[in-house]
Amino acid sequence: MHQIDVRIEKDLYAANEAIAAENASRLREHGVLGIDLLGAIGSGKTALVERLAPLLAARGRRAGAIAGDVYGDDDYRRIAALGIPAVNANTGKECHLDAHLVDHALDALPLDEIDVLFIENVGNMVCPTDFLLGASKRVVVVSSTEGDDVVNKHPMIFRSCSIGVINKVDLAPLVGADLDRMERDMRRYNPNMQVFRTNLKTGEGTEPLLEALLA
C-alpha cells in the first residue's frame, strides 16, 4: 500500500510540475510577473494584494490576481473591489491550489493587461508547499497573532519561498509574540530568505517589500 502511495504521489507531483512549467511559459510570453502568496488563514495575503495593487498602479504597473480558497468568494470580492482583473479559484475540498486550476484561471484573465499577477493560495501552511503553480516568486506571509512558534512548526514552506513577510507587527505586544524569534527561525530554515515586517492595516513596511518583489 505504501509503495503504491509513493508512486502515485510522484506521478502527481510530476504532472503538476509539467503544467506549472506551461503556466510559467505563458506568463513569460505575456510579460507577466507571477507571484505566489502562501500563508495561513488570516495571515494577510489578501490585505497584501489590497496594499500592493495601488502602489503598483502609482508606478504604472497593472496588477491582477487569482483568489484561491476552498469555498466562497470573500477574498475574491475584496480583490475585485480594487478594480483589477481577478478570478476566484475555489478548490471545493482540496487544501491547496494546483497548476491545473491556475491554468484554467489564466484562461479567464486578460494577461496582456496585467504586469504583476498575484496567485493567492488556500490559507494553509502545509499543503500548498509541494505544488508549484508557475509563478517566478514565492512569498510566505505569517502574522504575529499566529504565535511566534509558527515558523518553527513549518520548515518546508519557508524553504520553498524566497521572501517572508511578518505581518500584524502592531499586535505582537498584545499576543506576546517575539518577532525576532520569527525572523531568526525564517533565516535558520532559509538563510537566503528576505524578511519584511509589515502592518498591512496601515501599510507600514509595504514599500521595501514591493521593491524586493519587483527586483
Next chain:
Amino acid sequence: MHQIDVRIEKDLYAANEAIAAENASRLREHGVLGIDLLGAIGSGKTALVERLAPLLAARGRRAGAIAGDVYGDDDYRRIAALGIPAVNANTGKECHLDAHLVDHALDALPLDEIDVLFIENVGNMVCPTDFLLGASKRVVVVSSTEGDDVVNKHPMIFRSCSIGVINKVDLAPLVGADLDRMERDMRRYNPNMQVFRTNLKTGEGTEPLLEALLA
C-alpha cells in the same frame, strides 16, 4: 486517473475509520473522554488545553494530551509543562493527524491515569476534517485575528464539529472582526453547534465551555 484516485481515497478513509473505531473502544474501556481540538495555526488549541487542564484538576478530573504538529515540539513542551501526561505526535509532512498516529500515541500514554484526553490536531482547517481519530467530541477553535470570514471559507470543518470556540475576542475591535458574523456563519453551517466566545489569555469564557465538553 481520477477513477483510481477516488478508489484509493475511499480505501484510505475506510482504513482510517476502522482504526478510529478501535481507538474509540480503547478510550471507552479506560474511561477516557477523548476530545479532538481542530483549528488553524495560532487559533488557541494549545492555550485551551493550558486553561482547561487546571480547571479539570480543580474538579478532580485528570487531563492528558496528544500534541499533533507537522514538525517540532513547541506545543508539546507547553503541554508537558502543565504536568499532565502528554505525547508529541509529529506528522513529518502530513497536514493532519490520522487514527494510526493516534493509536501509537495512545500506546505511549497512561490511559488509566487520564479522564479527559485532548487530541490537538495539526493547525489547518481543511485536511483534519475527514480523518476521524476516535474521540467522542470534536471542537473547532477559530480566533478573531483570522478574520471574520474564516468560518464562511471552511464549511466542512464546522459541519464535522459539535462545539465551536471563537477565541481572542479582545482583539476583535483591533482587527475589525465581527464576532456575530462568525457565530452566525457557524450556526448556518451547523445549526446544532454550541458556540462559545473566549479570551484564552485571561481565561474568559472557559467555564461554560468546560461544562459543554463534560456534558
